[in-house]
Amino acid sequence: MHLDASILARLQFAFTISFHIIFPAFTIGLSAFIATLLLRFSLSGDERFRTLARFWTKIFAVSFAMGVVSGIVLSYQFGTNFSRFSVAVGNTIGPLIGYEVIAAFFLEATFLGVMLFGWNRVPSWLHTLSAVIVSVGTLLSAFWILSANSWMQYPVGYELKDGIAYPLDWLAIVFNPTFPLRFAHMVTAAFLTTSLVVLSVGARYLLAGRFPDPAYTMIRMGLGLMLVLAPAQVLIGDEQGLNTARYQPMKLAAIEAHWDASEIASLVLFAWPDAARERDDYELAVPHLGSLIITHDWNGKFPGLKDVAPADRPPLPNVFFGFRAMVGIGFYMIALAAFGGVLWLRGELFTNRLFLRAASLSWPLGFIAIISGWVVTESGRQPWLATGIIRTVDSISPLPAAQVLATLILFVIVYTLVFGMGIRLINKLIERGPQAPVLAEEEGLPNRPLSGSSFAARAATQGGASP
Template identity: 55%
Template sequence: MWGLDALHLARIQFGFTVSFHIVFPAITIGLASYLAVLEACWLRTGQQVYRDLYHFWSRVFALNFGMGVVSGLVMAYQFGTNWSYFSEFAGGVTGPLLAYEVLTAFFLEAGFLGVMLFGWKRVGPGLHFFATVMVAIGTLISATWILASNSWMQTPAGYEIIDGRVVPTDWMAVIFNPSFPYRLAHMGIAAYLATALMVGASGAWHLLRGRDNPAVRKMLSMAMWMVLLVAPVQAVVGDFHGLNTLEHQPAKIAAIEGHWENEPGGGVPLTLFGWPDMAREETRFALNVPHLGSLILTHTWNGQFPGLKSYPPADRPNSTVVFWSFRVMVGLGLLMIALGLAALWARWRGSLYRCRPLLRFALAMGPAGVLAILAGWFTTEIGRQPWVVYGVMRTADAVSSHGPAQLGVSLLLFVAVYVVVFGSGIGYMMRLIGRGPAAAPAHDPMTGGPGHVRTPARPLSATGGGDEHLPGRMED
């Protein structure tokens, strides 16, 4: 179908579904921790603005959590349908890691999620806050297990191959494989940045429309502090991650840099822009900064690392793709740092909530965190090719024995269903955000904290849809 074989169709299908899925857990991780901070601030200060923000963002969290669970189930099934040979070969490692995620993180989240979403009027403040914190911890534990599995595929360790199958010999080495700490930190920070940018864009949107209230100001202020503090940290973590990748996956770094071969006695330039041509084995139209590649990747003036020509053509990642996906990620990261600094300047001048150029900048940066996550994920996964388990199993050997027609039809069905289901979910989430936070009426008996009164709740009421009596309901 479309001139593509089963391998490429299976890769496209997996890439399409994972691109949808990765967004929801990332926002869920960030929002869960944000909700814990909001409730802690409310309990400590008693200021209603934190309570209002908690109720507002808990609805967005509930919707993201649901879409993340649904899209995650599809991902799990694909290992058995489209990548059965990979499951047979490496299931001894990846299977238990995914099972640990269910037994720890998912059960923890599920056990306390109901209390968090529906227990505001049913339990005391201490227990409700504890439930919120447990959900936040659960999201981080979930990310830990998933990244342990994926990192093992990038830098496998602690195993032997017996009778054609991977057998774990050291679970500590499997989990804490060489790239795991860097990838966990990088992804966790990315989730917090993506959430902060979304929250900040929401605040900027309402301020630009003249909806100026304490809750809107507070969420913009908190988001800008988060971006200012965390975006530079992400740059440092990214540098360490790059050095780790150079050590364990040098071909990926060569592809990212569009670096083909070393010049004797000379340093490696940093190619800012260009077009890596896999057929011609050169980066065309390259704009280079001499020696800067050596400084960044080896921290020396004339340091060198292997170019793509050091590897057989069959072992080279697609430099054309990862060269640009990496630069999209880095470019967005630099814009995040610029946004944090601009917000700090406006805050110092007392115009954080009135500076319309800054508010427009914050609004435009709303999707930047999600886009950076996707660009980074493409860089990581495409840069690993042609290996599904780096240096151990090729992707071509992992795909199931399906025909192109079967995979093409299922891909079309996935696209149609995802556009309808998740498109509707994302649209509804944007409408929720568009309503904005607003304080509940002072006479409303529901405005107390946890344990104030007992109220019935329906599962869909977590998103506030159509229930006039939900605590802290936000009006248009």
């Protein structure tokens, strides 16, 4: 059997980034949720919010650690498996990644310790501020990473000399035309995914008859955010579709399986795209609706896949089916949120077992939608790694295919073990549930240097300790 190093390197990167994207997306939403809980505690003094914040902070810590570990692996892959890509665009991409480390990761790392270990050790206002800063740091990380990715999708502000891209206009590079909507879409997806997880955990507790008060808070906050963000994501997605039609028309053509630019596009609900015959088999479509959505014109037209050579087309199955998985989950979230909203108005939100069961089983759907969306984004720009600068097949390091295969197998084994244990730990933390902390200093761990010895001294003077 012939092994292709290019295919294996791409499979390896797809595998590792699919694991990685789950955790940064979750920590973006979860850090904001924790900061909101602590702000509500600071304003109201209600211990329920503090207890919930402490509970979710433990889960955040595990997720953050797994995100950092998997992110380091991705950085190394650029140098090991895609070294020619680094040569071609490193002058532009490198500083953007560097800004992410300096401006975002250092900020998160500085205040993360206070957020994780500052309970009863620092003033409440400082602890809350640390949580807010960590949340801002996760958003800054997303800002720089998505800026770099958007530039790869549609490079601007550079000049090409001898196959190497040199930056000319950093503002144009950072604020790429495809960046603002991509950033909004991704951050909204992260918040929406986290809100569904929070709702799911609350529903799980109510079904089991455990932790009713924290569950009520989680369900109200999770559902409330879903009611706002799920419809908003549809509007953002529509705007991003128009943006894609302008700047990445072949990606859009692949999403819609639209072959002929001279034809009015139907909205293809389902089909089996046949790239060899340039047609869609088993098509289920609504006439004119594709043109209306993409161009906002009932008889509008947009470029088709036949406008470019087959070698310049994105891989159809990845883009076509990935998009439908993402959109299908999105509309399911809208339906679930609407169902919950009606029950909320009727006063039946916490007693309707059908809704609680559906919510408790829906926790992975947001992550699946995010992975599907990234499959569409990354596959849709193929065959280019940086559009117009370097193709994916030309970016691969000159490595033996057997070596790439060996590392791929190793990654599968290690990721399965490490992340399996991490997810198991998160599940155990959820199973344990939100426990009200013991606030009395002497009953817990020492919160200050020498506080343990002062406790022993007090106990001795009160007859609680013998010489």
